[in-house]
Amino acid sequence: EAGVTQFPSHSVIEKGQTVTLRCDPISGHDNLYWYRRVMGKEIKFLLHFVKESKQDESGMPNNRFLAERTGGTYSTLKVQPAELEDSGVYFCASSQREAGANVLTFGAGSRLTVL
Amino acid sequence: GQNIDQPTEMTATEGAIVQINCTYQTSGFNGLFWYQQHAGEAPTFLSYNVLDGLEEKGRFSSFLSRSKGYSYLLLKELQMKDSASYLCAVRDLYNYGQNFVFGPGTRLSVLP
Numbered sequence: 368e369a370g371v372t373q374f375p376s377h378s379v380i381e382k383g384q385t386v387t388l389r390c391d392p393i394s395g396h397d398n399l400y401w402y403r404r405v406m407g408k409e410i411k412f413l414l415h416f417v418k419e420s421k422q423d424e425s426g427m428p429n430n431r432f433l434a435e436r437t438g439g440t441y442s443t444l445k446v447q448p449a450e451l452e453d454s455g456v457y458f459c460a461s462s463q464r465e466a467g468a469n470v471l472t473f474g475a476g477s478r479l480t481v482l
Numbered sequence: 483g484q485n486i487d488q489p490t491e492m493t494a495t496e497g498a499i500v501q502i503n504c505t506y507q508t509s510g511f512n513g514l515f516w517y518q519q520h521a522g523e524a525p526t527f528l529s530y531n532v533l534d535g536l537e538e539k540g541r542f543s544s545f546l547s548r549s550k551g552y553s554y555l556l557l558k559e560l561q562m563k564d565s566a567s568y569l570c571a572v573r574d575l576y577n578y579g580q581n582f583v584f585g586p587g588t589r590l591s592v593l594p
Contacts, residue, residue, distance in 0.1 A: 371524070400581065409486070410525075410569065410584040423581060458525070469573075470515075471582065473524040 371474035373459050379480045385447040388477045392461030399442050401434060405455035416442060449481045486585035488570050493591045494560055502555045502568050502588045510575030516544050516555045517569040525569055565592045
């Protein structure tokens with residue numbers, strides 16, 4: 368089965384510009400998560416979708432970040448306008464179940480560099 | 483809140499055994515996961531512990547003590563390809579619901 372795919376793998380933009388990251392989860396996985404890792408720190412939770420609904424967005428840093436999952440398939444994460452501190456690697460993960468031995472399958476990440 | 487600690491870096495020799503420790507503090511512990519991540523690649527699942535004790539899976543084993551807030555990942559018969567970062571992640575019901583809180587990761591270097 369195809370894994371979690373993310374696009375682009377690397378994006379370099381200037382401060383104030385907009386970037387949209389895309390995640391295609393494993394087919395049939397209702398749960399989709401966004402995480403990010405900034406400047407060598409730990410991976411931190413951003414938000415969680417169950418199908419098209421936002422289950423938990425408590426990790427979103429501010430209102431410059433907007434995540435959508437229309438139709439409950441792929442998801443996008445838009446950063447507008449981007450700031451320097453937004454640089455990092457944005458990971459997407461998906462899973463079938465939400466509880467129990469809920470193994471998340473991660474994508475390779477989208478590296479964002481804001482200049 | 484929650485706090486997860488791991489050693490930043492470890493070095494070991496090919497063929498040897500290495501133990502990577504993870505300590506955590508959570509309000510509502512609901513499972514501990516270990517992931518392996520090679521540079522530039524996706525983290526991949528290694529093991530899951532929710533009850534105390536040892537889970538063995540081939541060359542990798544993971545141990546959990548909930549009363550001590552402690553886990554370790556044991557890698558046996560180390561191979562060069564085991565050089566990677568190892569991430570300890572905890573599910574905390576009182577923080578982010580069913581979602582994961584990650585430790586900083588341990589970068590393991592396996593030397594010939």
